[in-house]
Amino acid sequence: MPGVLTKLPLPQKAKRVIWLTMAGGPSHLETFDPKPKLAEMDGKPMPESFTKGQQLAQLQGKPLMCFGPQHKFAKFGRNQIEICELFPQIGSVIDDICLIRSMTTDAINHDPAHMFMNTGSQIAGRPSMGAWVTYGLGTEASDLPGFVVLTSLGRGGQNQPIAARQWSSGFLPSKYQGVQLRAKGDPVLYMTNPNGVTRDRQGADVAAINALNKAHDALVDDPEIATRIAQYEMAFQMQASVPDLMDVSKEGAKTLELYGCQPGDGSFASNCLLARRLAERGTRFIQLYHKDWDHHGGVKDGVKLKAEEIDRACMALITDLKQRGMLEETLIVWAGEFGRTPMSQGGSGRDHHNKAMSVWLAGAGIQGGMVHGATDDLGYAAVDKVTTVHDLHATMLHQLGIKHDAFSFKFQGLDARLSGVEGAKVIKDILA
Numbered sequence: 001m002p003g004v005l006t007k008l009p010l011p012q013k014a015k016r017v018i019w020l021t022m023a024g025g026p027s028h029l030e031t032f033d034p035k036p037k038l039a040e041m042d043g044k045p046m047p048e049s050f051t052k053g054q055q056l057a058q059l060q061g062k063p064l065m066c067f068g069p070q071h072k073f074a075k076f077g078r079n080q081i082e083i084c085e086l087f088p089q090i091g092s093v094i095d096d097i098c099l100i101r102s103m104t105t106d107a108i109n110h111d112p113a114h115m116f117m118n119t120g121s122q123i124a125g126r127p128s129m130g131a132w133v134t135y136g137l138g139t140e141a142s143d144l145p146g147f148v149v150l151t152s153l154g155r156g157g158q159n160q161p162i163a164a165r166q167w168s169s170g171f172l173p174s175k176y177q178g179v180q181l182r183a184k185g186d187p188v189l190y191m192t193n194p195n196g197v198t199r200d201r202q203g204a205d206v207a208a209i210n211a212l213n214k215a216h217d218a219l220v221d222d223p224e225i226a227t228r229i230a231q232y233e234m235a236f237q238m239q240a241s242v243p244d245l246m247d248v249s250k251e252g253a254k255t256l257e258l259y260g261c262q263p264g265d266g267s268f269a270s271n272c273l274l275a276r277r278l279a280e281r282g283t284r285f286i287q288l289y290h291k292d293w294d295h296h297g298g299v300k301d302g303v304k305l306k307a308e309e310i311d312r313a314c315m316a317l318i319t320d321l322k323q324r325g326m327l328e329e330t331l332i333v334w335a336g337e338f339g340r341t342p343m344s345q346g347g348s349g350r351d352h353h354n355k356a357m358s359v360w361l362a363g364a365g366i367q368g369g370m371v372h373g374a375t376d377d378l379g380y381a382a383v384d385k386v387t388t389v390h391d392l393h394a395t396m397l398h399q400l401g402i403k404h405d406a407f408s409f410k411f412q413g414l415d416a417r418l419s420g421v422e423g424a425k426v427i428k429d430i431l432a
Helices: 036-040 088-092 110-119 129-137 199-220 223-246 253-259 268-280 299-323 389-399
Strands: 016-022 073-076 081-084 097-104 147-152 285-290 330-335 339-345 349-353 357-362 370-372 382-384 409-411 414-416
Touching: 016 129, 016 268, 016 299, 073 088, 081 088, 088 299, 097 382, 097 389, 129 147, 129 285, 129 389, 147 268, 223 268, 253 268, 253 299, 268 285, 268 299, 285 299, 299 330, 299 349, 330 389
Parallel strands: 016 285, 016 330, 097 370, 147 285
Antiparallel strands: 073 081, 097 357, 330 357, 339 349, 409 414
């Protein structure tokens, strides 16, 4: 299925995107942003110069006490980049990763923060980034959706809901919305035909329904009818393609060992393996959600648990794509919806925070083995090479061959863009 951009204005470094969403807001202070000064001030009052007049989520009006990093950091790679020692597998591929320590966001609560990261707006109803990308570029997959979403739940048990509007097509045609595949059990409901209904009979039904829809569309010229036709045809194709996609038993013991997963276990690791399989089959945008990062309490044990669940899988995805010659055409992004405060909440956790967070990118023309930007000594706010979510979106589109400030859709009389109209910039320092 082609997209609307028949000729790309920029060289295309990335043919596809795999976006790894750590839902709940990972603490940059226990993952990728070492802060020895914060460790020195553990238990002391947070200097008022940092926080006076600042937006806080649930610590507003409460005593603000410094809360030192709960785990040690170690150096990895040729440039000796410091990351939390809980992530040695990511450390082993740090030379393929660009770590951004100066990311900021506008939102401070989960749902609007997810909306902002996914759509560039806190207001529901805007197209998600996966919908924008498939609208522009289409997909190389003939029997799978161009935009696929997979979710997984960690062992911490915080099953915060992720609403389907996070992968909505918004005001774009609905055929560009994300399709969620379930990692455990039937990947799509009603995938199999009822008893007595053969594939040929099912195909005849789809053909008859689509013929009626085409006749009606010729009269009314409604783009949503064309979408319905395409979705019926895609659903019919998926009845054959999805079971083959989900059957990872042919991957071999070495691949399963690399990812650290078992077929059908529904884990983040399994979803990373499925992401590679989707990428091989031409899916344009693959988004993985791994829940349970909302550590208002117990951040020390919570992040340790999360590291056990994602560290090996992230390494495996980079390694696997690299071995297959696909990393140079695949942009991987690792991000939550916001960071966490350097002040304690309840003595053992951290509150939501939008002034500082860490994200990382790999593949598709991104410089590996580097750190971009920095936060202040206490990890409260980004202070050097400050970047925004709009900048991140602009950079993603740039690597896909799209000029972010010229890629728009007319909506309510305005030229709407994923990267917004607030002066987003491509983060050129991180490009190879």
